[in-house]
Amino acid sequence: MFSITVRDHMMVAHSFQGEVFGPAQRLHGATFVVDATFRRPELDDDNIVVDIGLATTEVGKVISEFNYRNLDDVKQFDRVNTSTEYLAKVIADRLVEAIYAGTLGESARGIHEVAVTLHESHVAWASYERSV
Amino acid sequence: MFSITVRDHMMVAHSFQGEVFGPAQRLHGATFVVDATFRRPELDDDNIVVDIGLATTEVGKVISEFNYRNLDDVKQFDRVNTSTEYLAKVIADRLVEAIYAGTLGESARGIHEVAVTLHESHVAWASYERSV
Amino acid sequence: MFSITVRDHMMVAHSFQGEVFGPAQRLHGATFVVDATFRRPELDDDNIVVDIGLATTEVGKVISEFNYRNLDDVKQFDRVNTSTEYLAKVIADRLVEAIYAGTLGESARGIHEVAVTLHESHVAWASYERSV
């Protein structure tokens, strides 16, 4: 299995609901360093998984919707705990949609899996991976 | 599949038995930067894999037993080569026991896999992963 | 010159005032990975710059005041742009006060300089350094 990963980041505010979150129930924030991974069993005709430039652009487009936002005010996250692992899924699902839509290039349709890791600090990160 | 990972570290002395280890047969030491990963297919009711605070506390508890120790003097490691990969398993097994015991929270029983990576330097690390 | 550095982090929300900040004028957030450095020309009687345990505890105490907060609501930051470089100074000044107050140990009074670096992402960080 081949894969490529590109890294970007977003800086958001949010708060959590539920006693388990302790002080993180207060409005606070995070830099999420985002690693987006694309996997496929065979390379395309250019000998790549997907064009790194296109992948970087697409990841940037997806996270620009959340970057410099208070996620508590973003409609799609109404009454949702925007945990690191949940946000990883939101981004991964968008990238799969981009593959379907062809914005990652025609040959990107050969991608079998997408994984997204969000680093919330130097000591904690979360991931979500799914098939395409 | 979702996952979260928390990082901590321990500083131990030990020595190895067997010619393959060369100079590492002498008493020496290591800082092990410990990454503990918990995986599950679905998030719990709080939209998380496991509470990062609880996970961090539990990992700290497990490694505190070995931290600032000469592993050659720890009874459970009698006649055992405490290689990086072996120690990864020791810690992973303890974390699985913690899941069974409920110390990571009731909803942590939904965790399917545990993986532990120990970084012994900037150029070498080892992992062990198992199902719960 | 000798130095030691300890690392911790805090997760805050804030917004900026001024056109130069573009989208960062909106309420957003950041994980700041905090590196606190203590410098002195000679080591103390224990052959150290300052006890790493005490230094870690003190840095944790200073940042706990801001951690999981919306800095826009913190009184001392009223009408202040809490830029990364400015926050580095706030933390450095507190650590110098701690040296004066003796909470870093008596021998820590031999420290000549304090520097604080705040990493706001994998591609941007800021520092402030001052003499004690």
Place this chain on the structure above:
Amino acid sequence: MFSITVRDHMMVAHSFQGEVFGPAQRLHGATFVVDATFRRPELDDDNIVVDIGLATTEVGKVISEFNYRNLDDVKQFDRVNTSTEYLAKVIADRLVEAIYAGTLGESARGIHEVAVTLHESHVAWASYERSV
């Protein structure tokens, strides 16, 4: 499953053919930080996956063939786009051959999988993994 990973690097020139590569069609270069991972379900008699010293030596041997080279002039890469993901496969295949040849030690024959990751920058990397 157990694994160990060792890291090394190589510095090469190359160019790509195909419009998708944009400016990377020009002769340019890369430092590839190479992570080679070896996986097996059970440890050997010395309680290890493979000797880290032997693994490091073997990875160094494999990449020395490409290090400080213009890959466009290397015969085996004639008319081949030496993408990061493709080079990961080239190195992984060589390491599997080394396992077969016994140069990683007799007990290394218990290795089930090899994975190689090449970091081309702090924001992009590629991997290839295969069974032995």
Place this chain on the structure above:
Amino acid sequence: MFSITVRDHMMVAHSFQGEVFGPAQRLHGATFVVDATFRRPELDDDNIVVDIGLATTEVGKVISEFNYRNLDDVKQFDRVNTSTEYLAKVIADRLVEAIYAGTLGESARGIHEVAVTLHESHVAWASYERSV
């Protein structure tokens, strides 16, 4: 003293002249991860060293001239060993010119020092720092 640092990277081919360089006399390449630091004793009216967005754009502009190039073919490097430390100076000098030219903003004229670090691998990097 305050500072901010922004990170970018460039991927170049080059060769060196002189026996001291050994195999690096051959045409090879490097990814240079570029850290550009700006220092000043007092913050500007917006409470910053320099706008991170402008700094990032300017660093990108400077390195785009070398990115995806064979430095042996770049006129300004004719008969010059484009060592990592030398390239750090080239970039730092350009950034100082940008400060003079005002492209980093009017208030950036308060910057006293510029430092540039180029990481050529995970185990080697070089810097150049100068006053403005």
Place this chain on the structure above:
Amino acid sequence: MFSITVRDHMMVAHSFQGEVFGPAQRLHGATFVVDATFRRPELDDDNIVVDIGLATTEVGKVISEFNYRNLDDVKQFDRVNTSTEYLAKVIADRLVEAIYAGTLGESARGIHEVAVTLHESHVAWASYERSV
């Protein structure tokens, strides 16, 4: 001012004397990731600070004396607390001697300063810097 830095590591056991060290008074160990920096105001005739190959070899030679050792048994450390900051000085002093001895090359005599940083974990490191 120009500088180059090379990275290596050593794995040692040791213990500390003094109540301030708490559990670190027990025999334990550490991986020290060693960064050795050489600074000079002007480059040499080859356009470099010092040959990175020679620097890497010399740092390796210095730390090989301590690597895989129990520092409590090393004669030169008798009754000495081998703190991270102290060990940084030991290595820096040796590198300065190497400059005097010419083992870093004749042109290395132009080096003005040496700095050594020892990372004992992902959250703590210490440095020593001196003029040549």
